[in-house]
Amino acid sequence: MTNSYESPFCTRYASKEMQYIFSADKKFTTWRRLWVALARAEMKLGLNVTQEQVDELEANVENIDYEKAAEYEKKFRHDVMAHVHTYGDACPKAAGIIHLGATSCYVGDNTDVIIMRDALTVVKRKLVKVIDQLAKFADKYKALPCLAYTHLQPAQLTTVGKRATLWCNELLMDLEDLDFRISKLKLLGSKGTTGTQASFMELFEGDTDKIKALEQMIAEEMGFDAVVPVSGQTYSRKMDYQVCSVLAGIAQSASKFSNDIRLLQSFKEIEEPFEKNQIGSSAMAYKRNPMRDERITSLARYVMCDVLNPAFTAGTQWFERTLDDSANKRISVAEAFLGVDAILNIMLNVTDPENGLVVYDKIIRRRVMAELPFMATENIMMDAVKKGGNRQELHERIREYSMIAGANVKREGLDNNLCELILNDPMFMITKEEMDAIMKPENFIGRCPQQVDEFIENCVKPVVEANGVSDDVAEINV
Secondary structure (H helix, E strand, C coil), X not given: CCCCCCCHHHHHHCCHHHHHHCCHHHHHHHHHHHHHHHHHHHHHCCCCCCHHHHHHHHHCCCCCCHHHHHHHHHHHCCHHHHHHHHHHHHCCCCHHHCCCCCCHHHXXXXXXXXXXXXXXXXXXXXXXXXXXXXXXXXXXXXXXXXXXEECCEEEEEEEHHHHHHHHHHHHHHHHHHHHHHHHHCCECXXXXXXXXXXXXXXXXXXXXXXXXXXXXXXXXXXXXXXXCCCCCCCCCCHHHHHHHHHHHHHHHHHHHHHHHHHHHHHCCCEECCCCCCCCCCCCCCCCCCCHHHHHHHHHHHHHHHHCHHHHHHHHCCCCCCCHHHHHHHHHHHHHHHXXXXXXXXXXXXXXXXXXXXXXXXXXXHHHHHHHHHHHHHHHHHHHHHHCCCCHHHHXXXXXXXXXXXXXXXXXXXXXXXXXXXXXXXXXXXXCHHHHHHHCCHHHHCCCHHHHHHHHHHHHHHHHHHHHCCCCCCCCCCC
């Protein structure tokens, strides 16, 4: 225990991998890698930078004296210059050419884009695995009839597996957005203090081709195809909003999934994993609360709200830049990623094919059979019409019997006796055997099994084959 605030994202929720991506060490070593790339490109393009200096910088990328950096920042009140001097102390031969021609956003903004790219890659890897696991669940239960709901009222039947494809399909939509966003990420490049590259015009004596080549060389070294075409001092803060919107989309889909599971667990149809020694309630020992899915819902709500931060930040940048973005974006972007990472970790656990969702097929069938008589009335009526009955008279009789059966269930707590009422009415001309043949849930699921097969074959399989499935094991601390 500590005597100061610690983020629950670090102590309870997000993976160590994602935490590292947003760590100080990742940030400042990336700054140094960018300074190396800048120096290397400037050397190759003819500036007074030597290979010896570049080598010295490269050898000390991870040799960061954080105490010294803190002392410099306290002195200068400027984090970038603090690290320039700290790096220079470790690289005395190269000290004079570190950050040559650059402004703070050269390391700050470029690093932010690199971090978002790396974090999106982790999110994608986990998202693909969740999609794959949900598809396996859908395939396993593609023909198991269950009640479908519209307005949270029993409607025509679906299957457990078909419902799972709805969850899976929304995640596929998110994956498409994620892939698009990764493909469109660009570095800021080396744009200078107001985006005009005036300092580089001075360094390269007006040689525009060398200035453009400098940016391209840096981009390629950092693993990007291009830099933004124009900018002020910073890249457009819409980029942060666009990335966080993808994360908010994943949160929306996860929340839909978790809320459905919470409702199904209330119906006792499906349960999330419940460990042997897990306690559901400190007071009610019998409780089996859906704590994992409740946590998904809770974290998803946070991420969906969090996306407003970069939206307002993007909309309130003045001219070439203001600094009211800094404190906000370093919290909002990081926490959006940490939140989605935590959500996907839990989903990996809940959808695990071996130890994940538990389906109670007998409860599901019992609940289906309690409602099926109402759903079967159209088929019963059509069969009676084929035998010579009057459709309108049959419809009215079914309506009357449905009211009686509904009252028996709701007011008297009795079983649904609609089938019995119909059997005893000669107007319907139906035998017990004919009634039993109609009253099979499998008769009312439409194309559910085929739809699941087609969805997996046409939508999921190509994604899994293109990306592969990771061996990620869900990290759930509590």
